[in-house]
């Protein structure tokens with residue numbers, strides 16, 4: 001299971017312990033286990049625990065802070081969530097970009113925090129102003145979601161992106177080096193020459209297109225070894 005080590009969800013001034021539990025459940029289902037609570041009205045509580053279900057472990061290691069600064073101090077990227085547009089618009093993060101931006105940041109071992117406001121009044125301008133970006137989840141004109149539903153949507157977007165982009169998953173084998181990819185390309189070109197594949201009158205940029213294909217595949221060292229092995233056998237046969 002993918003766990004997001006350097007990702008932290010921050011709930012500011014949460015009024016209802018049940019909501020905190022529901023948020024923990026939502027996070028846990030998506031592999032996000034780090035929760036910070038800024039001034040929770042009531043925590044820990046039986047109600048939080050009951051609503052968290054298997055997300056109880058998120059509550060057990062939740063950190064409590066007195067103010068938002070304390071919770072986000074060490075973060076490299078902070079995204080504040082709010083349904084409301086502001087009179088002074090903040091740089092917006094589009095929901096469609098969110099998963100990719102966060103996963104790329106985490107892949108660079110940066111720390112990321114996502115901030116959620118109080119149920120009744122949301123994030124105030126001062127707290128939103130501490131964030132790098134403002135994320136608005138698109139809705140109808142009834143734009144205010146339940147806190148835990150907003151948490152679930154954001155968590156899902158991050159989790160989903162980590163599944164669909166294999167380059168940001170933990171790899172079992174290290175990615176091939178540029179040198180190894182160049183050697184593979186040289187080897188392919190040699191075989192293509194031996195096969196008399198090239199139509200020199202009409203080259204169609206074959207080497208450039210093959211190189212691009214190799215880069216796009218993000219081959220690891222093992223995969224490149226297998227391909228080189230196949231090419232060597234072919235080379236032997238063709239030279240016989």
Ligand code: SAH
Pocket residue numbers: 081082083084115116117118119120121122123135136137138139143144145146147150
């Ligand atoms: N009445 C409040 C709504 C608070 S809902 C307000 O006007 O801001 C509780 C929290 O859920 C919000 O502070 C925000 O963090 C999150 N949230 C709810 N709806 C959202 C939306 N459409 N987009 C982004 N965040 C949302």
